[in-house]
Amino acid sequence: MPLSTAKRWNYLPSANPAQLHDLLEALPMSPEVAELLVQRGVDTPAAAAEFFQPDLQRLPDPLLMRDMDRAVTRLAQALADGEKVLVLGDYDVDGITSVAMVMSYLTPLFGVERLRDYIPDRYTEGYGISLKAIDFAADNSFALIVALDCGVKALEQVAYAASRGVDFIICDHHLPGDELPAAVAVLDPKRQDCEYPYKELSGCGVGFKLMQALGQRLGLPAARLYALLDLVTVSIAADIVPITGENRVLAAYGLRRFNEEADQLRPGLAALRELATLREGPLGISSLIFGFAPRINAAGRMGDARRAVAMLLAPDQQEARYTAEVVDQMNRERRGSDQHTTQEALDLIAASPTLRDAAATVLYKADWHQGVLGIVASRCLDQYYRPTVILTMRDGKATGSARSVAGFDIHTALETCAPLLEQFGGHRAAAGLTLKVENVPAFQQRFEEVVAATLTTEQLVRPVDIALTLPLSHITEQFYTELHRMEPFGPGNPNPVFASQRVLAVPGSARVVGQNHLKLRIIPADETGPVLDAIGFGLADYLPQINEGQPFDVCYTVEMNEYRGIRTVQLRLLDVKWE
Known part of the structure; x- marks a missing residue:
């Protein structure tokens, strides 16, 4: 069975020397970090200073978003007139966190009797706003639906809601169609007529901007808003939106909730963190993607997504632990199902020469x-x-x-x-x-x-973008600390990939660990320089050739391995090749 381990190494172009010079003159950083910043478009001292010091005070004014004034006015009217509000979201992580975030902010204002969450059933209602949800709202005297992470193309549904006396505020981040729904407000930075300066918010991020604008209208303290950033950050991670601009600021502060301010993390996420048994050390975007997102997603995939909302809204540790265990069990069921189905799918391919050789x-x-x-x-x-x-x-x-x-x-x-x-x-x-x-x-x-x-031949080989070629001697704890200042990493601000040429495995160090992973210690081929730990997930097939003793090149990211309180710099190998 072919394994897609080989990579196509793409070396990114060198940075403009003048821009590098300006950064190094203005701010304390190594030439390597300056090069990485320029490659990412952070090419002025002012942009670099803002990049290294994310600031919630510099978030764009939410009223710059088209229809935001109308949305806030309608929500304030509902609050003043004693109306009931239904908070509706999609059944994926972005939708679930959106609903939990808005419910968290509005419940102290409206009270539990006038506010309810609604997540459509993945299988009976499908994606987005269903007629069933609208009927539920009308039949139960909800005058307003706030739709999150969906709705920008729901023309017929919004028209039906109007016929039943139900208003809509839509918070979405997907591309609109040629016509917008006739809602009270359609908040979507991707609207062509929307001048909001940042276009890549998650669905939860758009809902966050609505809560920000409402808080400003009502004169509420910003601390209430910022307490929601743990949820916003989970949505940013799970929905694979760019970690740039406003998303980077929101994620940087949200990750503080998981790390420096872990005692203030909402009980549901704290319980989920414990159940996910994540490795030691600070959590980053990848931790949320692999540790939190599948468990939250599993509720919608395997049962009722409202269970995940209940977990995220749990008021205390006891209730949070109970609901988190239910969600975690759903994830175990999902994992068993996907492993079984994956094996069946791979067996179908392996058994058919036609499927094996297909494009x-x-x-x-x-x-x-x-x-x-x-x-x-x-x-x-x-x-x-x-x-x-x-x-x-x-x-x-x-x-x-x-x-x-x-x-x-x-x-x-x-x-x-x-x-x-x-x-x-x-x-x-x-x-x-x-x-x-x-x-x-x-x-x-x-x-x-x-x-x-x-499909081109080139597209059949997985690409890896290499930022810089470095000697192993550059990979120190101080260098890792500098790279760490560039976090959070993710789309748009990826963990930088480096290459080192002509290295060797320390004799006897290379071995297979786990199912198919390569573990070794590497040194420069001339054997003058540091010895570094390295691990390559899924790269065990390279072991025989590595043990032949010929110099090879590696590409990798740099990480800090923390085990029982001992921290060591480690290379996460992405590929190995020989001249």
Whole structure:
């Protein structure tokens, strides 16, 4: 079975010398960090100073967002007139944290009798605003729905709500269509007529701006708002939005809640942190992605997403622990289901020469659990690096998830197959689709033809962008500390990747750990310089060649390994190659 371990090494262009000079003259930093900043567009002393010192006081005014004044006026009216408000969000992490965040802020103002959360059922209602949710609001005397992380294309639903006497405020961050819903307010920085300066907020981030504007209108202390940043940061991490600009400021302060101010972390997240058994040391964005997001997501995938909302709103440790254990159990069920389904999918590929040699992977099995299809598609992509579609049967239709390789637009590929599809949506890297079961074979053939005709050989090799080539002697604890100042890392501000040439494994140090991981100690090939610990996840196949004793090149990120209170600099190997 082929393993997609090989990488295509892309060396990023060198920074402008004049810009480097200006940064080094103005601020204390190493030439390497200055180079990294310029590569990321942080190329003036003022921008660098702001980058290193995120400041909540510099957040853009929420009233710059189109319709924000109307949204705040309507919420204030509901508060003054004693109206009931339904807080509705999508069933993924962004939607769940959005609902918990707005509920946290509004409950002391409205009281529990006038406020309720609502998460649609993934399987009976589907994505976004359902007619069932609107009927629930109207039948239970909710005059206003605040929709979070969804709704910007819900024209028919908002019109139906108006016919039933229910108003809408929409907080979304997805691309709008040609027409906007006739809601009281549509908050979305991606609206063409919206002049809000930062366009990449998460759905929870847009809801946060609404709460910020409401707090300003009511004269509430900023501390109440900033207490919500733990939730906003989980949404930023889980929704893979860029860690730039305003998101970077929000995430930097939110991570303080998890680290320096852990005693102030909301009980639900504190309980989830304990159950996730994360490794020692401060939490970063990746910790939230892998430790928190799957557990919160599992509630929507395997059962009732409102359980995750209840966990995040738990008022004390006892209730938080109980609800967190329920959510964690859902995640264990989800993990068992996705592992079983992934193995079945990989077995199908391995058993078929046609599937093994195909340009794309398209698999269908009627009894696979819909809630894990996206995860399974990603797992198959890890194993066979090519565009992947995983389908199951739901309500008599084939439905599923698609994932793509870097540089290949899977949404455009699905558009080419549109005559065979009932519906589809998504973006370049990921999409969802539904089609008639009888059309699955024709879709498999057509999608394979489209991918084979347009996918380039280069796109079949996973890229890794290398910022700098460094001698091992540069990798010190002081260097790590400097890099740490650039956190939080994530999309738009990635953990920098470095390369070092002509290194050797310390004799006897290279070994396989875990299932398929490479552990070793490396030194410069001339054996003059430091000895560094290194680990490469999924790279155990390189062990025989490394033990032959020929110099090799490595690319890696730099991390601090903390074990029983002892901290050591370690290289996280991404790839190994020989000249």
